[in-house]
Amino acid sequence: MRGSCILGQNCSVDTDKRTRFIGGLLLLALPVLTLLAAAWAETGFIDPLSALSHEGVDGFVVKLRLYRALCAAGVGGSLALGGAMAQGLFRNPLADPGLLGVSGGAGFGAMIAIALLGGHGILFSTVGAKTGVFMFMNALGLFAIPALAMIGAISAAFIVYHWSVKQGQLSISMILLAGLALNSLAGAAMAALQTLFLDDLQITRAIIAWGFGTLDDRGAYHAIVVWIGAAFSLAVIPFVGLELDMLANGESDAASLGADTRKIKILTLACIALSTATAVSVCGQIAFVGLLVPHLVRRIARPRHRSLMVLSFLTGAALLLGIVVLQNGVMPACSELLRDSGFSQLSKVARRLATLQPGVTTSLVGAPFFLLILLRQKKRW
Amino acid sequence: MIESTPDPFVLRARDVSVTYPGEIRALTGVSVDVSRGQFVALIGPNGSGKSTLLRCLAGLMQPTFGSVSIDGIEAQALSPLDRARRVAYVQALSDTPEFMTAREFTLLGRYAHLTGWRLFSKQDRDIATDALHRAGALDFADRFMTELSSGERQRVMLARALAQESPILLLDEPTSALDARHQILTSALIRKFCEREGKTVVAATHDLNLASQFADRLYLLKSGSVAASGNAQETLTKECLESVYDIGVAHGYFAETIDGAPRPWVLPMAPREI
Numbered sequence: 001m002r003g004s005c006i007l008g009q010n011c012s013v014d015t016d017k018r019t020r021f022i023g024g025l026l027l028l029a030l031p032v033l034t035l036l037a038a039a040w041a042e043t044g045f046i047d048p049l050s051a052l053s054h055e056g057v058d059g060f061v062v063k064l065r066l067y068r069a070l071c072a073a074g075v076g077g078s079l080a081l082g083g084a085m086a087q088g089l090f091r092n093p094l095a096d097p098g099l100l101g102v103s104g105g106a107g108f109g110a111m112i113a114i115a116l117l118g119g120h121g122i123l124f125s126t127v128g129a130k131t132g133v134f135m136f137m138n139a140l141g142l143f144a145i146p147a148l149a150m151i152g153a154i155s156a157a158f159i160v161y162h163w164s165v166k167q168g169q170l171s172i173s174m175i176l177l178a179g180l181a182l183n184s185l186a187g188a189a190m191a192a193l194q195t196l197f198l199d200d201l202q203i204t205r206a207i208i209a210w211g212f213g214t215l216d217d218r219g220a221y222h223a224i225v226v227w228i229g230a231a232f233s234l235a236v237i238p239f240v241g242l243e244l245d246m247l248a249n250g251e252s253d254a255a256s257l258g259a260d261t262r263k264i265k266i267l268t269l270a271c272i273a274l275s276t277a278t279a280v281s282v283c284g285q286i287a288f289v290g291l292l293v294p295h296l297v298r299r300i301a302r303p304r305h306r307s308l309m310v311l312s313f314l315t316g317a318a319l320l321l322g323i324v325v326l327q328n329g330v331m332p333a334c335s336e337l338l339r340d341s342g343f344s345q346l347s348k349v350a351r352r353l354a355t356l357q358p359g360v361t362t363s364l365v366g367a368p369f370f371l372l373i374l375l376r377q378k379k380r381w
Numbered sequence: 382m383i384e385s386t387p388d389p390f391v392l393r394a395r396d397v398s399v400t401y402p403g404e405i406r407a408l409t410g411v412s413v414d415v416s417r418g419q420f421v422a423l424i425g426p427n428g429s430g431k432s433t434l435l436r437c438l439a440g441l442m443q444p445t446f447g448s449v450s451i452d453g454i455e456a457q458a459l460s461p462l463d464r465a466r467r468v469a470y471v472q473a474l475s476d477t478p479e480f481m482t483a484r485e486f487t488l489l490g491r492y493a494h495l496t497g498w499r500l501f502s503k504q505d506r507d508i509a510t511d512a513l514h515r516a517g518a519l520d521f522a523d524r525f526m527t528e529l530s531s532g533e534r535q536r537v538m539l540a541r542a543l544a545q546e547s548p549i550l551l552l553d554e555p556t557s558a559l560d561a562r563h564q565i566l567t568s569a570l571i572r573k574f575c576e577r578e579g580k581t582v583v584a585a586t587h588d589l590n591l592a593s594q595f596a597d598r599l600y601l602l603k604s605g606s607v608a609a610s611g612n613a614q615e616t617l618t619k620e621c622l623e624s625v626y627d628i629g630v631a632h633g634y635f636a637e638t639i640d641g642a643p644r645p646w647v648l649p650m651a652p653r654e655i
Contacts, residue, residue, distance in 0.1 A: 242499060246489050248478030252441050256472070257545070258465025258493035302480050 019301045019311065026314035030073065033321040037069035038062050040329035042354065064217075065328075071218040072324045072358070073317040074226035075283050076293075078275035080316025081233050083290025084297075084309045085275075088244035089268045090175055093298075094373070096291035097276040100175065101156045101182025103287075106273075106280035107211075108186040108193075109152025113144040114206050115197050146225050149281035153273040156182050161269060210284045212357040215324060222282045229278025233271045234313060240268050241306030286359040288366020289316055295373060323361055327354050390414045391581050392438055392549060397447035399433050399605075407433040408605045410447070415583055415598075417548075420575045422592035423585040424616075425602030426626055431585035432473065432553055434602070438583060439470035439551050451549070465493035469542035473553040474535060477526035483537040484522040487513055490544030509544045516540035517566065531558035539567065550574065552584040556591060564588065568595045572639065593617055593644045594635065601625060613644045628652050 038048040043061060051058035079097065086095040086102075097103045160182060164174035190211075197203040209216075243264045246254035255261050279286070293316045297308055331354035339347035356364075392415040399408040408430045415421050423431045436442040437449050440456035449456040451467055459467070469490070478486070490512070491505040513519045518536040521529060529537065535558050542550055555571070556564045572595045574580040586592050592599055592613070599616040601609040603625045609616045619632040629650035638644045 238498065242489075242492065242495075245478070245481070245485075246492065248481070249486075250472070250475055252436070253472055253475070255441055255461060256439055256465065256468075256470035257489055258462040260461045298480065304481075304485070 019303045019307045022301055023307070023311055023314065026311070026318055029318050030314065030321070033318060033325060034066070034069045034073060036329065037072070037321055037324045038066040040325065040333075041065050042328055042332040067218045067220055067223050068215050068328075069321060069324060070223040071226055071282055072215055072320040074223065074230050075215075075279040075286060076289055076320030077313040077317035078226060078230045078233065078279040079286060079289040080293035080312040080319070081230070081309055082272045082275040082279075083292075083316075084294040084305070084312040085233075085240070085244070085268050085272050086290065087294055088240075088247065088305050088308075089265065089272070091248060092175070093295065094291070095175065096288070097153075097272060098285070098287050098290060099183075100160050100179040100272075101186065102153050102160070102273060102276045103280050103285050104183040104186030105152035105154075105156025106149040106277040107152070107285050108189050109148035109150070109277070110145050110210070110281045110284075111190050111193055111207060112152075113148040114210065115193055115203055117144060146229075146278055146281040150273065150277040152186075153277035153280070154270070156186070157269045157273045161265070212284060212359050214357050214359070215283050215320075216357075218283070226278050226282045229274050230313070233275040234310075236267060236271050237306060237309050240264055240271070241304070241309060244268070244305040284359055286320070287363045288370060289319065289362055292362075292366050292369055293319060320358060320362075323358050327356065327358070327361070389416045391417050391452055392583065393450045394434070394438060394444075395448050395450075397434070397437055397444040397449060399430070399437065399442070400445045406605055408437070408444070411602070411605070411607055412447075413438070413583075413600060413607075415581055417581055418575050418579045419581055419597045420572055420595060421581075421583045422596035422599045423583065423602060424587070424589060424592050424599060425608070428604075429602040430605040431602055433605075435470070435551050435553050435583065435585050439468055440464045441470065462493050465545065465547070467547050468549045468551060469545040469547040470551045471538050471542045471553060471555060474531055474538075474558055477529075477534060479525075479527055481526050482523050483518060483526060483529065483533075483540075484509060484513065486526055486537055487518075487522075487541045487544050490541035493545065493547075508546065509540075512540040512543035513537070515543055515570070517563070517570075532560060532563060535559060536563070536567070548580055550580055550582045550584075552582065554586055555584055556586065556588060564591060571595070589617060589622070589647050593646065594638065612642065614642070617645045617647055619647075622647060623652075 035048055039046055039062070041061075046058050046062055048062045048066070051062040053059075082097045082102075083095070086097055086100060087093055089095070090100075160175060160178045163178040194204065194207055197207070243254065243259045243261075246257055246259050247261070247264065251261050254264075276290075294308060294312045297303065297311045297315055301307070301311060303311060331350055335347045335350035335354065338344075338350060392413070394411060394413040397408055397411045397413075398406070400406050411430070411434060413421075413434070423434060425431055433442070437444050438451075438456075440449065440451060440459060443457055451459060451464065456464070487509040488501055488505060491501060491509065494505070495501070510519070510522070513522045516536045516539045518533065518540045521533055521537075526534060526537065535555065539552070539555060542552070550571070552571070556567055559567060568591050571582050571584065575582055575597075584592075584596075594613075596613065599610065599613060600607055601616050601621065608625050609618075609621050617632075619630050622628075622630045622632075626649070629652050631648040631650055633646050635644050635646055
């Protein structure tokens with residue numbers, strides 16, 4: 001596989017330097033993007049720092065935008081990190097929590113929670129009910145959605161893993177087939193659930209809104225859930241980074257070097273499930289981030305798994321934040337500019353595009369990229 | 382050499398049997414004793430159980446029956462890290478990881494010696510460089526594993542085992558992809574580890590003449606059990622080889638050997654019936 005790095009074959013020399021440089025750049029970009037996402041949205045530009053220091057509508061608006069930005073960053077980072085871990089564990093650059101059926105499992109779990117709670121889980125956790133029965137439902141919802149998503153994700157991850165392991169060897173085609181089967185199963189089960197609750201408008205609304213992969217109306221709770229998941233997964237990186245490098249040469253080879261392969265597999269699978277489950281429970285299914293981002297990072301920096309995972313997290317966070325800024329800041333501004341210059345039709349298109357859910361956007365961009373990856377692999381055959 | 386442990390055998394397999402799923406018997410009641418500083422060669426036809434035996438000796442596989450001890454300790458009782466500090470195992474040529482240079486690959490051999498934050502120290506890097514040098518792989522240390530020829534990769538895999546600094550080396554066909562020069566150089570190098578550094582080596586190989594020239598002791602396996610064992614002269618007899626491999630064999634003795642002991646050369650021939 002000659003020239004697998006975009007900078008030519010002998011790019012290993014300065015890799016560490018480049019990895020650090022890109023990491024530093026991303027670390028600088030993230031707070032800037034977060035502030036930008038908080039300041040600039042469809043309702044206009046607000047100075048976030050002064051708005052937050054004064055009581056008022058502006059402060060409230062900025063807070064909501066800030067939660068959305070924090071959710072976007074956490075979700076993007078978690079999904080990309082889960083993808084990087086899955087690709088390392090399954091020793092396949094095409095592995096991704098979405099393809100493996102893990103996000104399908106998480107989605108099904110979360111949907112059960114939403115259906116059981118009658119939509120309250122999502123509804124009230126955003127409004128912040130503070131009385132009696134609502135508070136109880138609220139607290140239950142806060143706990144139930146991520147918990148059931150987690151159970152679904154873990155079940156899916158372990159089913160796929162055990163399905164595809166035979167005598168310590170991983171069968172890649174089995175992984176993809178098992179993922180496919182689980183995804184259609186989860187999809188069918190979710191459709192069945194939706195049909196069952198079709199008459200209940202509230203549940204149906206909650207399910208549909210969540211199913212898009214939405215970042216609207218996210219509260220502090222959502223940001224906290226996704227960042228707790230992200231923090232756990234990030235904390236595990238030092239314990240599996242080197243080991244995933246070793247696993248690349250086969251399980252028994254890693255074991256002969258002293259790696260506790262069982263522990264690593266379980267830890268990594270749990271992390272994939274955790275980061276996917278928290279991301280999915282907060283904002284529904286956002287496809288292709290887990291697949292795309294680690295690929296992008298590998299093309300640019302050719303890092304070892306330790307830095308690959310950290311860089312993937314940062315890049316994923318920046319990517320979704322970038323999408324949020326683009327859709328909520330740039331597009332409305334463009335739309336207004338177009339309207340002022342007399343292109344009213346184009347202006348309307350831009351405004352419509354701005355309301356696309358990020359889950360739809362990543363799929364629209366991600367799917368063609370996925371095909372591009374396949375095409376590149378095909379050329380190597 | 383003065384033995385510090387009461388057990389002179391650093392590596393022992395007692396009546397090891399391995400049955401794979403589907404009632405496939407890979408090994409039946411194999412016993413192997415390896416003493417410190419010995420170079421032992423496992424030979425035998427394809428599917429005779431050489432690799433399975435090596436994996437059992439490395440503690441990577443639990444025998445269905447029987448036991449394996451490393452330094453007198455039950456192999457399965459050792460933690461993976463402890464085992465890796467005692468035994469380095471080099472598997473037969475396999476897929477190599479993408480995006481990894483030979484030097485990075487070799488550094489992974491230091492895994493069992495890492496402490497604290499488990500970052501590679503300057504000392505680890507020096508040991509890896511030295512191992513690459515000794516295995517004759519320093520020239521291509523900074524190239525990707527996927528860009529190396531299979532012979533070059535095999536030398537890097539040996540380098541990684543050296544970087545592991547374990548007293549026992551288990552090698553699965555370490556010279557299968559090497560050219561004539563490197564076959565001899567690598568075999569002599571492995572012999573040198575045994576003589577100068579007191580390392581114990583068990584190598585599975587198909588090259589009967591290399592095994593004859595360099596090994597102290599040979600085990601000839603057939604269908605999962607030991608057909609013959611002993612020094613080269615005892616093991617590599619014309620009759621034995623002809624029956625185990627079911628071929629004709631031309632047989633003679635090397636004029637010069639590394640230690641003066643008589644060591645036979647063998648030349649496979651077509652069996653008379655064909």
